[in-house]
Amino acid sequence: MRFAGKVAIVTGGAGGIGSASAKLLAEGGAEVVVADINRDAGRAVAAGIVEAGGRASFHAVDVTSYESVSNMVEDTVTEFGQLDIMFNNAGVFGDGQLDLMEIPIEEYQRTVHINQDGIFYGIRAAALAMKNRGGVIINTASIYAYIADRKQLPYHATKAAVVGMTKAAALDLAKYNIRVVAIAPSMIDTPLIDRWRADERVWNSIRKSQMRQQFGTPEEVAQVVAFLASDEASFVNGHAFFVDDGAAAFKR
Numbered sequence: 001m002r003f004a005g006k007v008a009i010v011t012g013g014a015g016g017i018g019s020a021s022a023k024l025l026a027e028g029g030a031e032v033v034v035a036d037i038n039r040d041a042g043r044a045v046a047a048g049i050v051e052a053g054g055r056a057s058f059h060a061v062d063v064t065s066y067e068s069v070s071n072m073v074e075d076t077v078t079e080f081g082q083l084d085i086m087f088n089n090a091g092v093f094g095d096g097q098l099d100l101m102e103i104p105i106e107e108y109q110r111t112v113h114i115n116q117d118g119i120f121y122g123i124r125a126a127a128l129a130m131k132n133r134g135g136v137i138i139n140t141a142s143i144y145a146y147i148a149d150r151k152q153l154p155y156h157a158t159k160a161a162v163v164g165m166t167k168a169a170a171l172d173l174a175k176y177n178i179r180v181v182a183i184a185p186s187m188i189d190t191p192l193i194d195r196w197r198a199d200e201r202v203w204n205s206i207r208k209s210q211m212r213q214q215f216g217t218p219e220e221v222a223q224v225v226a227f228l229a230s231d232e233a234s235f236v237n238g239h240a241f242f243v244d245d246g247a248a249a250f251k252r
């Protein structure tokens, strides 16, 4: 069991990538705190892990509030004695498809609060909990940190910030034996991309634009998260890992 004795928090744990990662970490023996703003779905994920024989609990969190994130980390350490793996994964796509001259300022700020501030709060709170025994912090970025599409400026801005914060945090936290890494997925079949699912023509055209004409699955992303969280990735630090079937590597 590669995560035996480890304690992990997964934010966005009720969602596609978060729930698949929480399950895989628990299968590896970790005590997993499934954290999300969506209480019903988060509780269901934690209950499913327990039913399958794993150890998990739910903690409500709103990552736009440092107090909420900090309380979640402190409660975890109080209950389980430590924090070894922090997966800062909660995120939103935002309204999307908005011309930059029309993006409501509130929409831009909401995306920044969740996708950027939320990651910083998670890094900071986890670092305080990990500084005496080390640990791993994994942040969810996106290939959209590196390549741009039209009318998605807030998402691009925040995901690029996640990559920048990952590098800066890895440097600052190295002396505490805390590794900080990111993942950069392409199109993964989760509720985040539901907005396109209803229109079969649009859905198929997005699917066909992928390298092998298929979406990634949350489970495929979770495998990379688990690797990065494990001691097998002990020399991996400060970088984002692409989980994109090559989407960011080639001109489309």
Ligand SMILES: NC(=O)c1ccc[n+]([C@@H]2O[C@H](COP(=O)([O-])OP(=O)(O)OC[C@H]3O[C@@H](n4cnc5c(N)ncnc54)[C@H](O)[C@@H]3O)[C@@H](O)[C@H]2O)c1
Pocket: 011, 012, 013, 014, 015, 016, 017, 018, 035, 036, 037, 038, 061, 062, 063, 064, 089, 090, 091, 092, 093, 114, 140, 141, 142, 143, 184, 185, 186, 187, 188, 189, 190, 191, 192, 193
């Ligand atoms: N699905 C994709 O194609 C894709 C691609 C690249 C990156 N990502 C990133 O992966 C991460 C997970 O997304 P997903 O695809 O699993 O989508 P998802 O919508 O299934 O999961 C996102 C989760 O974040 C939670 N969340 C939203 N706001 C929150 C807040 N303020 N506090 C706490 N939790 C909050 C939601 O309730 C949800 O459970 C996101 O950061 C997303 O940007 C997704």
